[in-house]
Amino acid sequence: MNEAEVLNSKLNDAVYYKDKEAVLELLEQGADVNSKVEHGWTPLQTVVRNNDEELVWLLLARGASVHARKDNGGTAFTEAGIAGNVEILKLLLELGSDINEQDNNGFTAFMEAAWYGEDEALRFLYSRGAKVNLRREASEERAKLHKGGATALMDACRQCHFSAVKILVQEMGADVNIRDNRDRNALIHALKRDSDKRSDESPVPIVHFLLEHGVDVKSKDESGKTALILAVEMESLELVTALLEKDEIDIDDADEEGNTALMVAVKEDNCGIAKLLCEKGARTDHGNLMEVARNNRSRSMENLLREHKVRLVPETPRAWEPNSKRWRAQLKKLDQMYRPMISKLKTFPYIQQKIQDGIYLGLHGGTEVAVQIVCSTEGEKEKEFLEKCSHSEHLLKLFQSEKKKGCMYLCFPLWEKNLQEHLQDPEGQKDYKADLKIIFQALRELHSLGFAHQDLQPGNVVIDLGGKIYLADFGSKRRSIEGQEELVKSDFQALGRLVLHVLTDGRKPLQEVGIEDLAPNSPDYTEARDLVQSLFSPDERGLEGLSKHPYFWSNQRFNFLKSIWNKIKYDQNRKSIFQDPNVTKKAFPYPQWTKMIDKDILHVMKNPRNAKHTKTYKYTNDVTDLLRLMRNMDEHKDEGITKKIGDYAEYFLKVFPDLTTYVYNSLRQNPTCSHLADLQDPSL
Structure with missing residues (x-):
């Protein structure tokens, strides 16, 4: 180590052993107050851990950072939560620590205080705005392994801190039924057998307390063990009795290995619990209970099982293959x-x-x-x-x-996946028009039944094995729309966000995605943007009309544009269709289109070689002349132009990408021509 590293190492040793004089001397010699040792510990984090207020003040006065993080992301503030020192917590908050800051595993100071049973620290942090029901955030990799998601209440239950549990529930309103990423609630955490659980405290009073406060007794652990099975494993007759008093308990429920509470009691050779379970009607014809009792050389258990006429009814596995590939x-x-x-x-x-x-x-x-x-x-x-x-x-x-x-x-x-999973599938299709159109139609069906959905999100759109899409309402948030038109409007706006979420491949959370997230160079950008804006500000078209929006037309757009000329060419007032300021909300996006188009196209189309007439026509920058040219080009194809620009439709839609929505909206907003906007509905 060089001289600086030696000084820094000595400084960290000095703060660990609370040697104030050595700390001062080393800092004077140039030791770095924010230096780190093994696992990223800084001097400040070490003195906070050691609960040394005097050294905390000293290091802070010498420039120690309250925001420095250990390798696991922990800060001095989260360490103060473990130590439970309210004065240090107060000081760090005043110096800029965030009350809900988390380490890499999602632990906050509030969670640490709950884990270590620091009641006064819990109360102080709560008074300063700590989130009681905050679930531990997990990285994407950890979330895939179902890690994270625990709350401070679960931590207090797991470590058997009864006083902290009471404070969290009674004083702070902690939710006893939140579940972590493994679907476990506070009751399961209280009943789990952990090697690091405090041996001097019993979970029994905590379980009684949770039962009194309405905890869901049907929750299971990651192996499918019920609260009843865990209580049997704990060999607590008192808790088994308390749980069996709950009507919701299924006495014959089993874990993933098929073990019921009675089977566990027999394996543990606990006659008292086994007797209670048998008397309460536990099924005795599953699992070879008598053989287990014999292997345990337990005559008392064998006699108990004989009294309750234990028998074995073997199950014969069937040869069966599911239709579902995923499941x-x-x-x-x-x-x-x-x-x-x-x-x-x-x-x-x-x-x-x-x-x-x-x-x-x-x-x-x-x-x-x-x-x-x-x-x-x-x-x-x-x-x-x-x-x-x-x-x-x-x-x-x-x-x-x-x-x-x-x-x-x-x-x-059964479905194979929901819409969010479909978006994340690297092999999934990326043309979502058909999917979105079905969602539009599904929402129309729901509205026709008299309900607004109120929860349009990817988890409520499911896709079956054959690729068919269905809209669901698993949150049961729908509401009657009778006399509640604003609910229909909110459904439209939610549908707009869902469309954006889909078109951006679900890269952002649903509630955060905006129109600005659409890539301007993406296919159908103009049409998609106009569709979303129409959903955010719904008009008389409704879902039926918006299902015919140009976004869904795809290859029909060029046919639509050229056909409009055929419909308006004999109208002497055709130019006014696109010029009425009271109707047309936006100006023509290509006021100099004759300069944008290939000059050879313009030259040839002034006098098409295949045309029956020979009169030269001079095209102006008016939108109707652009529609006329597109129609004439397609009707009187020129071999030279075709070789030069290729497919006519692709060329015009590339050069004039905003033309379709401009023409569509201009016609739609004009009372005398609105019927023309639906002419090219591709479903017809």
Whole structure:
């Protein structure tokens, strides 16, 4: 090490051992107050960790940075959350620390205080604006592994800090039912067996507290273990009893390996819990319980199982191949594993069987389905609405439904991906016109049923195995449009954002994308921009009219432009169609078009060689003359011009890209000519 590195190393040692005199001496000798040692620790972060307020003041006075980050992204402020020192937290905030700043794993000072049970630090940070229900942000790579998403409440539960849990819920309104990226809520975190969990504190009071405050007992961990199974693994008869008192608990639910709570109790040789489960009606004909008891040499368990007439009914796996390509492996696993049936439905609502938020794979009578689980009251309303969609072509339809323990299981025909996944598919098609047109038609169908969607986003647009698109409403946010025209307008505007999101390949979040994100050199830029603007400021056309917008015409645009001349050429007032300032909102974009066009085209078209007449015609810069020239060129093709410019339609649309929308809007806005704007609807 050189001299500077030696000084910096000594400085970090001195602050670690709280040697104030050595710190002052080394700083005088030129040691860098912001130098870093192993893992990126700075002197300030070290003294904050050591809870040394005097040295914190000293280093800050000598220029220590509050914004410096360790290799893991942690700052002095997040370290202060771990230490729980309110005075240091207050000082760092005054010097510019962000109350909700996160390290690379998404931890904030508030989360650290919850993890380490620092109650007063929690209260202070909350008073200064810390976000109570903030979920840990994960990098894209970590999110793909379902990491991140935990909250401060989950941290306090996981580390068994009961007082912190009470503060978070009772004083700060922490949500007990938020789930992390592995679909686990606070209850699951409290019940998880971790090697680093504090051994001197019990999760039992926390679980009781969460149950009293309405925690969802149906949540599962990443292996599909229910709260009941985790309580059995913990060998807590008290918690098993408390959980079984909840009507929502399915006593026979199993994890991904097919283990039920009773099977776990038998494996753990816990007769007290096994007896309770049997008395509460746990299924005894799944898994070779008696063999497990014999292998454990547990006579008392064997006797208990005999009392409850334990028997084995082996399941014979069937030879079956799913239709779905994407979900094949998960469906085969679901088909072969043990699951308590819900009438004809077999499903496993845990992360490995998850399609998207709130939707899981299922098999209904052997048919592959997507299952949405809602409470029975909400489910009845959804079922009633979905029955209204049965005759719609592009609205997602209900396949079947089942009810059990206060829940409704809505089963839909299984899809392969949603629109967001379609946008992210590197091999997916990039011409989205047909997809968007179907979404327009689906929204029309919904409006015709008397509802506004109010949640138009890529997760609510699904694509089946055959590529057919359907609009869904998984968030159930739709509202009646009777007497609520502003809801229809908001749907139009949301559709405009969705169009932009699609046309920009989903690169930006839906709520952040804007017209400025459209690439000016992209195909159909002018038409796409005009369509989105029309959606943002809806007019009398409605969705039916906008479904005929020039954006959807593709190769029909040139035919539209040349046909307009045929329709207006005998109108003596044809020039006024495009000149009325009360009607035409925008000026003709090519006022010098005769100078923009290839000079040979203009020369030849003054007297076409194939024309029947020989009279020379001088073209002016008027838009009607440009339409006339386009029509004449196509009707009287010239071999030399064709060799020079190639396809006429491609040439004109490239030289005059704004012409189609200008002509379309000019005609549409003119009461005497508006019917001409629909002439080239490609669906006719």
